[in-house]
Amino acid sequence: MTLPRTLRIDYGKKIEFVCVVGSELSVNLDRNAPPKSKFFSVKCSPDVQHSVHPPPTEASLLSPIPLNGNSTLLFTMSRASEHENDNKLSVRYYDENKKDLGKAVLHLTAVEISLDVDADRDGVVEKNNPNKGSWKWGPDGHGAILLVNCDCERSYWKKPDNMQKAGAVTRVSDLKDMSLMVLRTKGPAKLPEGYKLTMHISQGDAEGVRVFRSKAPPVVVSNSFGSLFYNDFVKDYPLVLSKEALSEDVLYLGGDSELNFHVEGLKFPDIDFDGFIRINLSVLEPISKGVPETPIFTDQVVFRVAPWIMTPNTLEPIEAVVCSTSDNYQFLKGMRMLAEESGCKLKICHEYMNRGDRWIQDELEFGYIDSPHQSFPVVLDSPRDGKLLDFPYKELLGPDFGYVTRVPERTDVSSLDSFGNLEVSPPVTVNGTSYPLGRILIGVAFPTTTKGRNMTKVVQDFLWAQKVQEPVALFSDWLYVGHVDEFMSFVPAPDRKGFRMLLASPDAGYKLFRGLQSDGHGKAKLFDGVEDEEPITVDEILDNSGLHSQNCYVQSCIDWNRDVLKRELGLEDEDIIDLPILFKLVVGKDKSTQFRAVAYYPDMVNMIVLGKNLGIPKPYGPKVNGRCALEAEMCSLLEGLGLNCTFIDDFASYHKRLGEVHCGSNVRRKPFEMKWWNMEM
Template identity: 50%
Template sequence: MSLQRIVRVSLEHPTSAVCVAGVETLVDIYGSVPEGTETFEVYGTPGVNIYISPNMEASRERADTRRWHFNMGLEIIVVMNSPSNDLNDSHVQISYHSRDEPLALAYAVLYLTCVDISLDTDMNCDGNVERNYVDKRQWVWGPSGHGAVLLVNCDRDDPTCDDRDNCDKRVRCLEDLQDMSLMILKTQGPAALFDDHKLVLHVSSFDAERARVFHACGPEDSCETYRYVLGQNKVSYVVPRFSGDEERFYIEGLSFPDAGFSGLITFHVTLLDDSNQDFPESPIFTDTVVFRVAPWIMTPSTLPPLEVYVCKVRNNTHFVEAVAHLARKAGCKLTICPQDENRNDRWIQDEIELGYIQAPHKTFPVVFDSPRNGELQDFPYKRILGPDFGYVTREAEEDLVTGMDSFGNLEVSPPVTVGGKEYPLGRILIGGSSYPRDVSREMLKVLQDFLFAQKVQAPVRLFSDWLSIGHVDEFLSFVPAQDGKGFRLLLASPSTCYKLFEEKEKEGHGDVKMLEGVKKKGNMMIKEVLSDKTLRQHNQYAESCIDWNREILKQELGLTEEDIIDIPQLFRLKMVVSKNELKAEALFPDMVNMLVLGKHLGIPKPFGPIINGQCCLEEKVRALLEPLGLKCTFIDDYFTYHIRSGEVHCGTNVRRKPFPFKWWNMTP
């Protein structure tokens, strides 16, 4: 769709004009009118459609049906639908008449050359580039929407290169083109027209910083064919005339949506009249297409797992073996980060989050590297980034980064519907304070801006600052289920633990100790846990914080109590010297901080009271989860993770299958 062009005719000499197939041209006949004119007639050669309209809103009528009364309000509209074979091979003739004279007072002739110009992309998101008569200037969400999709070309297809594919201005290997979006410029018309006309592809300087365009200028089986034509410091490109009618352009994204960038990038092609060497070119026609940069999408723990990541450090051999065993049972690939690369940083969940980006023609995983920059900081860039595996990060000043910016504090729910509003890709969950305070901890604004800008997984803020580490994965997780909403939300629950212990005391097991086999002294008996007033107050506080989040999650995810399973857990408060505040940490291994691999769950072994040969905490969790078809494996992480304020989930990470739902079919 393009703006109408106005062409003025003359009585003194014929006028020539270029029109574009399918685009309306307004003919102004009022600038030069013979005296005494009362009516006029308009005729055109075959292929020229002429209409008369009182104004733009009123219905129009074919011009050759009758003689028209001369009225300044009338508009003459000319449309050609097929390109010309030669210059000026069509024309329009206007004759001016008076009431008394039988012959025309004068004639005006407009010679027309029609050219067909179209800038085409995959507007229907069906993987095909074809002409589409929707408004290409608009990007419309939803199953009935339209608009082209652009990937941030953030993988590294050439293994000999040290950087991501979009960090230089060249095509290093042909596989790189598969990550780009195709845009085709089609032109049909007399070749001689372009002796004094030219086509210019152009973009705004703002958008040029966020996308790069390559022109295929020869055989497409050679990297040298692809010429860098638009991007940073290059906002326009005069398209050379080759023998064909089709020019192919490949576009790569440089930036994800973020604060100040909606993700929309607009490209234009303009036909310019360059026939008068004494004056600048004048525009005749512009075609426009809009791309949306594909968002980075997180995958919830309910999606099928593909690959498990874990770090091998000095003292966690048995832990790694347990994770490997679980990965084999789930049919997952296992990737171990060796000690010489992790330098004893075992917290791979905090370092990265694994998601993906998707266009109709291509989907690939993208690792989001947190700004925590521990000893693992080089692993995602050096080992995960590669062919069809992208990388993105957000940096901040080192003294501003806190534990809240680690990605144990970043989770995503399964798909939910809330009050009729669908979230088919789930909702991101991030932790922080319940209200602003001088000493409150929040995730960095640069991270929150990025997450909110992706639009498709509208984030929810939770209260996690009550915890010593402060991560949402310390009190919640999601597991798949075959019924209901297709999942259950697991919440850590002190009250459920107290209720279980009270039942065991009534059964005569009050003297049974916790943490047998891992602690040599100070092991509390069930009756001591129940009688410890300070510990109970600590857990009443923890329960109130979890309940605050419970209500937020029910409201923001559209959950009911039937969708939630309470997992027994106790906490204790400790003074955090740097904050001069009491913060909570798990009293025994935190069972909601689990590894979910389909129906296989790797749960921190709680070392609860052994009754009748079984840990009563494990027995309770099995009773809660195994009826859902889940299989519970309890992994000993006490000395390797728990005493360092983390658990199984903190020490692992998972790449999962993308959602079957296509993000462009949703309405944010």
């Protein structure tokens, strides 16, 4: 029941009033009583329940009740009216001799009004859920969910539906991306003259939502006057609420009826938007001609906009995406074989679209949005905007495939804004706190650095605002390219936490090479047979003190991140596998900048994960008994987890351009089975 609302009455007058079933009305009996009033009595129709406060004494129950300054009448209506003004309530006043001084009469029309949403998140809009006006996380939580309508029903002149001209529903199929909201009313065929229903939102909420209605009401049930029928086949959907129209009168249908509305989300949670949308339905009462109406009852529903969610390597792949260029035939051949073995589709972005830009991982990140009634993938377009900048919009945006981006000032964009620098962990539990959708990982400058590169603020703000995958900041500015995928990855595992974290480790690399040397393989060569690459022996690598010093620095940077990841992801050393990878330091593009690291040989941690099949950069390491020692070590470390290692030749087409297999590929994966709204927050 809603809080009591104060109602004004006048003696000597008859007032028509609409009362919403279930709401409580309060009348101060002294405020408008006739002069010299000392007593009062109350009469009402059977459907009107009333009480007096303070309660009268037992002796006065059968006689006029003493009136004082605090005398209050509370009343409610138990069921909807069949006719206008079919219930009455009267208050009669008396002087000290109990002489009649006059009475105030209310002619009451009772209506049931409920603005309803799917507050229990089962895909059904139930009637008058008591929790529809609030939000609670968790499996026993409540509150309706709203999707950002960021896909596009058009196949030409494309633009996300939430950016279409206000008031445009391009196709009926567009409605499935919106949340259903139902206005249910029950009462007489029409309201008393002057009363009306109005739907309204705040100016702040209007930036994030539009509301449409079915032009022809879909269903009206019978009342005492018989049955009314409306057309089920709706041709269009008028706009009701938007930032241009904060309120709109709503048709009262009469009888036992329902009117459907479709609520469209326009923007994702962000630093300036907490994701909550409130929609109100009010009954307005006329005062007199030329005077504005006043609200006498308001029902409110609350939506929370669904967050954008990333998918980790441990989820099943649906489709891998790579670019075709003039020089990556060997890479594409390996990717085709890997995708086929994995039962995964392979989408190729051809040169007319990529224009020579092969770094598909850096251009975009696949994710999705989810609600009880609809779910679809959404691509997050990076601020990088290389020659692939048109691909996410022109090739991916479409029906049931959404698009979102964040646009910073161009001066703010650095290599760290490419999405090789954006990863997500599998689900983890940290000190009792569960992250069932994993945690986002981003690379930034070292905390004490004032001149380092960072991921731009608008992207970081967006990622933090999604809440369900709380980000972790890692130190990646020590790398020339500066991406977290250059030193870490995740692979599925059958035990422990269900995954292993892979870390690049120069220490593991030197340990492997020292072992080869001690076993008499110091003359074995790296890069043997690689075109335009000078082979180098294991002995020469181990004798290069400068290279060793550089890798000691790199190991210290990775160890700093290792400690952060162990702490923030709740990992132990047994959850981590160190991969034998060496780096070297090179001067940055700006000659005045510090030295930064690149992989000395193909960076095997920079892999693609398709289920149990791994596409690993072919390292061209020293051969022992005809087999690459680095490949053998990788197989030894990973195949015990039931993983299959496939080594893909990316040396000329990617490695020498400072990237690897992961940089040149991207994967769209199945969503989590876990529903984000069931998280404990």
